[in-house]
Amino acid sequence: MMMCKEATRLMSLKQDRPLTFQERLSLRLHLSMCGACRECDRQFTLLHEAGRRFGPEHDADHDDDGH
Template identity: 90%
Template sequence: MMMMCKEATRLMSLKQDRRLTFQERLSLRLHLAMCGACRECDRQFSLLNQAGQRFEADLGKRLANDESDTTAPDDRQG
């Protein structure tokens, strides 16, 4: 039976904290293969995970930027 998105997010979250069992990996992979929204959610959870590490890694870097007058315009276009 097909797992629903809500349950899939539980596994995506769990994946950030422990290794999933074979069964869990399989059902998650199956769901992600068919659900674009959940693939984005999976990326967002990973990004949240990286954010903590970035916060720390950026400490030194940002300060270096602060010292050399930053001329970053606010109206950067993506």
């Protein structure tokens, strides 16, 4: 069975690229048994979505004096 450290690595990786079939399967199995990792996955997704919403495009909307 996958350890939490590897599951966390895959959770982070899936924010940047699609996981392979084997990676998805392994992660899904681990998440089905580990509540702490399910919560971590939820938080990774939330942070990724917030980053996209308020990322560099948001900063470009401001002029040079920060307004």
